[in-house]
Structures are given as C-alpha cells and as structure tokens.
Amino acid sequence: xxxxxxxxxxxxxxxxxxxxxxxxxxxxxxxxxxxxxxxxxxxxxxxxxxxxxxxxxxxxxxxxxxxxxxxxxxxxxxxxxxxxxxxxxxxxxxxxxxxxxxxxxxx
Amino acid sequence: xxxxxxxxxxxxxxxxxxxxxxxxxxxxxxxxxxxxxxxxxxxxxxxxxxxxxxxxxxxxxxxxxxxxxxxxxxxxxxxxxxxxxxxxxxxxxxxxxxxxxxxxxxxxxxxxxxxxxx
Numbered sequence: 001x002x003x004x005x006x007x008x009x010x011x012x013x014x015x016x017x018x019x020x021x022x023x024x025x026x027x028x029x030x031x032x033x034x035x036x037x038x039x040x041x042x043x044x045x046x047x048x049x050x051x052x053x054x055x056x057x058x059x060x061x062x063x064x065x066x067x068x069x070x071x072x073x074x075x076x077x078x079x080x081x082x083x084x085x086x087x088x089x090x091x092x093x094x095x096x097x098x099x100x101x102x103x104x105x106x107x
Numbered sequence: 108x109x110x111x112x113x114x115x116x117x118x119x120x121x122x123x124x125x126x127x128x129x130x131x132x133x134x135x136x137x138x139x140x141x142x143x144x145x146x147x148x149x150x151x152x153x154x155x156x157x158x159x160x161x162x163x164x165x166x167x168x169x170x171x172x173x174x175x176x177x178x179x180x181x182x183x184x185x186x187x188x189x190x191x192x193x194x195x196x197x198x199x200x201x202x203x204x205x206x207x208x209x210x211x212x213x214x215x216x217x218x219x220x221x222x223x224x225x
Contacts, residue, residue: 001168030209031209032209033209034209034210034211034212036152036211036212038152043201043216043217043218044144044201044203044212044215046206046211046212048211049206049209049210049211049213050209050210050211055211055213087151087152089154089211091205091209091211091212094157094165095154095165095168096142096154096157096165097154098151098152098153098154099151101151101152
C-alpha cells in the first residue's frame with residue numbers, strides 16, 4: 001500500500017502569513033494527488049486536484065506543487081476562514097490513502 | 108446540481124451488519140465512481156472503497172473481508188454493507204464522487220454518524 005506522510009501535524013500562523021503543508025508519498029504517484037480542507041462539523045472540500053490544479057470556487061491564494069514524490073499545499077496569505085484541518089489524498093492506486101491531516105490555527 | 112446524501116441507522120449493535128445508502132443526484136452512476144470514506148470521532152479520514160462507473164469495486168485491504176459496495180443505477184443509489192461491526196467502527200460515514208482521472212473527490216455528502224454500541 002502507498003503511504004502518505006503529511007507534515008506538520010499542526011500549524012499556528014498569523015494572518016497574511018504564507019503557510020505550507022507537505023505530503024510525502026512512499027512511491028511514485030504521478031499527479032494523482034489532491035488536497036482537502038475540512039472545517040469543524042463539515043465534510044471535506046476539494047481544494048487542489050492533479051497535484052497543481054485549483055478546484056472550482058477555491059480562492060487563488062491556495063496553490064499546489066510537486067517535486068518528485070513530495071507534494072505541497074501553499075496558502076499565500078492566510079485568512080481567518082482558512083482555519084481547519086487539511087488532508088492530502090493519493091488516488092494513484094487502490095487502496096487510496098489519506099495523509100494524517102494538518103490542523104491549521106490562527107496565531 | 109450535484110448532490111450526495113447518506114442515510115442509514117444511527118446506532119448498530121456490536122457484531123451486527125451496517126447498511127448505508129448514498130443517494131446521488133445531478134450525475135449518473137454510469138459516468139462517475141462513488142467512494143465511501145469514514146472518520147472516527149476526532150480522527151482523520153479513512154478511504155473505505157470505491158464503486159466505479161463500470162460497476163467494478165476496490166476496497167481498503169483492512170476492511171475487504173467485511174465490506175461490500177454495490178449500486179442501483181436506476182435509483183441513483185450506492186450501498187455500503189459492512190458486517191461484524193465493533194466499537195472501533197463508530198464513525199461518520201461519507202460518500203464522495205470520484206471526479207475521474209486525477210480529479211480527486213469533487214463532491215461530498217454531509218455524512219451520517221454511526222455509533223456501534225449495545
């Protein structure tokens with residue numbers, strides 16, 4: 001099974017700050033990586049698909065990148081509404097696997 | 108518009124079988140796959156399995172012996188059945204549309220809380 005190692009587990013940042021979350025895949029998954037935001041009491045929402053493509057309606061301050069088997073989600077200017085838990089997902093091959101999540105808070 | 112909605116019992120007895128339904132609208136099950144994902148209270152997301160647009164299925168290897176996913180395309184419904192439930196199966200169960208290719212899980216249901224308890 002493909003393992004997704006997500007870091008950090010938690011993150012506290014100031015408004016307008018740049019935030020980066022990473023996922024390391026245990027093997028090549030190409031661009032089959034997506035990112036999700038989950039707000040308290042809500043279902044996850046797709047932010048990024050295909051490693052770098054922004055989902056419909058997602059603010060442009062969110063972006064995704066890939067370097068080999070390392071994937072990153074960047075929030076360019078942190079806003080209050082960005083608090084929540086972020087997950088990566090590899091859907092390259094079953095069984096699909098989520099990262100362990102990153103809890104993002106405002107400092 | 109695309110919608111998914113989970114339904115099923117909120118409480119299941121230990122060792123019993125869980126049966127959930129995901130009713131979809133705004134798209135055809137013969138065009139898109141549907142995933143089941145669960146989230147224990149206060150914990151992360153766990154992919155359970157997928158039923159693809161052609162009716163084939165993939166399962167989480169840790170759940171495969173207990174899990175079955177099927178569908179009724181005429182009713183736009185996807186079904187999850189999992190047997191031998193234990194307390195650790197207590198979770199929110201969600202269905203999500205597979206966007207296809209590398210498009211991720213693009214639409215999600217609101218989820219249904221299932222508690223396993225006597």
